[in-house]
Amino acid sequence: MRIYQDQLEVRTHGKGLYEITGEVQSRVDRARAQNGTVTVFVQHTSCSIVIMENADPTARRDLEEFFERLVPEDADYFTHDSEGSDDMPSHIRMVLTRTSETIPIMDGKIQLGTWQGIFVFEHRRAPHSRRVFVTTIGE
Amino acid sequence: MRIYQDQLEVRTHGKGLYEITGEVQSRVDRARAQNGTVTVFVQHTSCSIVIMENADPTARRDLEEFFERLVPEDADYFTHDSEGSDDMPSHIRMVLTRTSETIPIMDGKIQLGTWQGIFVFEHRRAPHSRRVFVTTIGE
Amino acid sequence: MRIYQDQLEVRTHGKGLYEITGEVQSRVDRARAQNGTVTVFVQHTSCSIVIMENADPTARRDLEEFFERLVPEDADYFTHDSEGSDDMPSHIRMVLTRTSETIPIMDGKIQLGTWQGIFVFEHRRAPHSRRVFVTTIGE
Numbered sequence: 489m490r491i492y493q494d495q496l497e498v499r500t501h502g503k504g505l506y507e508i509t510g511e512v513q514s515r516v517d518r519a520r521a522q523n524g525t526v527t528v529f530v531q532h533t534s535c536s537i538v539i540m541e542n543a544d545p546t547a548r549r550d551l552e553e554f555f556e557r558l559v560p561e562d563a564d565y566f567t568h569d570s571e572g573s574d575d576m577p578s579h580i581r582m583v584l585t586r587t588s589e590t591i592p593i594m595d596g597k598i599q600l601g602t603w604q605g606i607f608v609f610e611h612r613r614a615p616h617s618r619r620v621f622v623t624t625i626g627e
Numbered sequence: 628m629r630i631y632q633d634q635l636e637v638r639t640h641g642k643g644l645y646e647i648t649g650e651v652q653s654r655v656d657r658a659r660a661q662n663g664t665v666t667v668f669v670q671h672t673s674c675s676i677v678i679m680e681n682a683d684p685t686a687r688r689d690l691e692e693f694f695e696r697l698v699p700e701d702a703d704y705f706t707h708d709s710e711g712s713d714d715m716p717s718h719i720r721m722v723l724t725r726t727s728e729t730i731p732i733m734d735g736k737i738q739l740g741t742w743q744g745i746f747v748f749e750h751r752r753a754p755h756s757r758r759v760f761v762t763t764i765g766e
Numbered sequence: 767m768r769i770y771q772d773q774l775e776v777r778t779h780g781k782g783l784y785e786i787t788g789e790v791q792s793r794v795d796r797a798r799a800q801n802g803t804v805t806v807f808v809q810h811t812s813c814s815i816v817i818m819e820n821a822d823p824t825a826r827r828d829l830e831e832f833f834e835r836l837v838p839e840d841a842d843y844f845t846h847d848s849e850g851s852d853d854m855p856s857h858i859r860m861v862l863t864r865t866s867e868t869i870p871i872m873d874g875k876i877q878l879g880t881w882q883g884i885f886v887f888e889h890r891r892a893p894h895s896r897r898v899f900v901t902t903i904g905e
Contacts, residue, residue, distance in 0.1 A: 489628050489764075489767050491801050491905060493872060523630050525666055525762050527803055527868045531879030533819040539726045541672040541718050546707040550715050551722060553704055558697075558836075565831055568824040576828050579819050583829060587817045587882075588868050590666045590727050592760045594632060599760055601670030604726075621870045621877055623803050625764065625767075625903065627630060628767050628903075662769050664805055664901050678865045680811040680857050685846040689854050690861060692843055697836075729805045729866050731899045733771060738899055740809030743865075764903065766769060 489627045492519030496620040500610040503574075505540060505548045508620065509605045512591075513598055515622040522596050524626020528606060529588040531619045534578035535610045536585035542605025555581050555611075578611035585609055593626055628766045631658030635759040639749040642713075644679060644687045647759065648744045651730075652737055654761040661735050663765020667745060668727040670758045673717035674749045675724035681744025694720050694750075717750035724748055732765055767905045770797030774898040778888040781852075783818060783826045786898065787883045790869075791876055793900040800874050802904020806884060807866040809897045812856035813888045814863035820883025833859050833889075856889035863887055871904055 494515045500506055508528075516526050530537045541547045559580045561573040568576045589606065592599040600606070608618055633654045639645055647667075655665050669676050680686045698719045700712040707715045728745065731738040739745070747757055772793045778784055786806075794804050808815045819825045837858045839851040846854045867884065870877040878884070886896055 489630065491767065493801060493870060523632060525764065527870065529868070529870055529877070531877065531882065533817070533879070533881050538722050539672070540722060544707055544709075547715065547718055550705050550707050551719055554698070554702075554719050559832070563832075566828050568822055568828050570822075576825065579825055580829055580832050583816050583818060584723055584862055586725065586864065590668070590729055590868055592632060592666065592668055592762045599668070599670065601672070601758070603672050604670065619879070623870045625803065628769065662771060664903065677861050678811070679861060683846055683848075686854060686857055689844050689846045690858055693837070693841075693858050723862055725864065729807070729868055731771060731805065731807055731901045738807070738809065740811070740897070742811050743809065 492624040494622045498608045498618040498620060500618060501615045502613055503610055504552055505607040505609055507605050507607050512606050512622055516593055516598055516624050519624035521593055521624050521626025524593045525590050526593055526598060527588055527590045527623045529621045533582055534612050535608055535618055536582050537589050538585050538607050538609045539589055539604050540607050541603050543603055574613050581611045631763040633761045637747045637757040637759055639757060640754045641752055642749055643691055644746040644748055646681060646744050646746050651745050651761060655732055655737055655763050658763035660732055660763050660765025663732045664729050665732055665737060666727055666729045666762045668760045670760060672721055673751050674747055674757055675721050676728050677724050677746050677748045678728055678743050679746050680742050682742055713752050720750045770902040772900045776886045776896040776898055778896060779893045780891055781888055782830055783885040783887055785820060785883050785885050790884050790900060794871055794876055794902050797902035799871055799902050799904025802871045803868050804871055804876060805866055805868045805901045807899045811860055812890050813886055813896055814860045815867050816863050816885050816887045817867055817882050818885050819881050821881055852891050859889045
């Protein structure tokens with residue numbers, strides 16, 4: 489059994505979902521692991537890792553709209569706003585979603601369901617470069 | 628150290644929590660791992676894996692009611708509704724909960740707390756067959 | 767590749783975030799793993815593990831206030847209240863956040879981003895002793 493570690497850089501340009509399924513699979517390919525797991529971890533507190541429906545873009549837009557309403561930018565009780573009105577909501581949206589996901593690998597392929605994709609969920613308005621750490625453990 | 632992979636099929640009949648703690652432990656038993664971790668991953672975008680209080684059924688009913696109110700089926704801004712009114716809410720409820728959990732194993736037993744159980748959280752009304760991938764890594 | 771398992775006991779005194787980043791790193795140090803992952807798992811259903819911004823305490827206070835409002839203690843439809851008004855909200859807040867996180871290790875260090883810390887998120891008012899299981903897999 490071996491460990492293989494790699495990093496992705498994901499450039500985002502505003503709030504929304506950015507698919508990284510192909511990049512994760514390519515790191516698993518390099519690891520040459522036939523069976524095991526891959527852990528995807530994002531090194532930030534203002535974006536998330538989520539697994540989401542990857543076929544219909546309207547599903548992603550509705551998801552984004554839901555989070556806009558659940559964690560509004562203009563909540564009057566927020567005191568942490570030094571970086572702007574999207575700062576505190578970005579941390580809350582991150583906590584409500586995920587920082588890591590661990591996905592099984594079999595026969596060299598990540599075992600996602602038919603409609604599952606892996607996404608970086610960006611919660612900030614401005615462009616960012618996001619680091620994603622990919623750890624494959626397998627044999 | 629070894630990897631052991633298995634799948635569960637969980638038949639659901641409507642929204643709610645379906646406990647799979649015993650099935651996960653039985654896969655760990657087959658893996659004959661004394662120490663390590665087990666990762667439970669559900670291969671769908673309209674149901675979740677959650678760890679929840681497994682003693683009192685009223686806690687589960689209150690949880691289900693909370694999610695009905697937090698992500699209502701009749702939100703007027705949803706555009707992704709081709710599969711019915713429970714389609715888009717199911718994706719959102721999944722993103723707000725979890726697709727995978729990684730649980731420690733010691734002395735051959737999954738190390739849940741006294742009141743913890745592992746559940747598939749079904750978000751669709753219609754009956755479904757849900758695939759859960761169970762990966763044991765241990766020695 | 768080896769597995770190293772350890773437990774932390776975290777004493778909480780009311781709702782809020784309690785940082786355990788240093789304790790997790792110290793367990794990784796003891797494991798003498800240079801590369802791999804560490805899985806942090808909390809063995810309770812009324813508190814969570816979250817990764818959160820660890821620089822500015824106002825961010826944590828705003829997060830706590832958000833959860834007070836999202837899952838109020840006085841929801842009239844709760845039936846699971848035998849342990850008091852903070853009982854059912856604690857389970858819901860736990861399901862909305864996380865029970866485990868898996869963090870990469872490289873060169874012997876957990877690979878958190880600049881602003882990331884690992885926290886126990888306590889959802890109960892009364893003091894509690896919380897058990898956190900730390901599993902290092904690495905080489």
